[in-house]
Amino acid sequence: xxxxxxxxxxxxxxxxxxxxxxxxxxxxxxxxxxxxxxxxxxxxxxxxxxxxxxxxxxxxxxxxxxxxxxxxxxxxxxxxxxxxxxxxxxxxxxxxxxxxxxxxxxxxxxxxxxxxxxxxxxx
Numbered sequence: 001x002x003x004x005x006x007x008x009x010x011x012x013x014x015x016x017x018x019x020x021x022x023x024x025x026x027x028x029x030x031x032x033x034x035x036x037x038x039x040x041x042x043x044x045x046x047x048x049x050x051x052x053x054x055x056x057x058x059x060x061x062x063x064x065x066x067x068x069x070x071x072x073x074x075x076x077x078x079x080x081x082x083x084x085x086x087x088x089x090x091x092x093x094x095x096x097x098x099x100x101x102x103x104x105x106x107x108x109x110x111x112x113x114x115x116x117x118x119x120x121x122x123x
Contacts, residue, residue: 008105045087050076 033041053076056069072079089095 004107044091045084049084049087050080 053069053072056073058068058070058073060069072083086095090097
């Protein structure tokens, strides 16, 4: 177990060769966002959240939460406050999104007729 844990920890750890830095002058000559645009982009979320949900096409694949868009559209009156609180927390930097892209890698041994195995015994 220790060997496998160390192997995958080392495999997915960023290497020293990935020390990448951007040149500070990279954006100097490009058009900048105006103060008005900046204030609009940084404004708290509003009814556009509802509008976005209701513009989504029905009967399509569900998102990562496996909840179809029809649920949000049909139950908006009940869930609006919770959904808007999530967006508010995200905007304020208070939403814990650290596990948003979290995953677990599990190694499963290939075993012939695995459904008949009663108990797995580690080596």
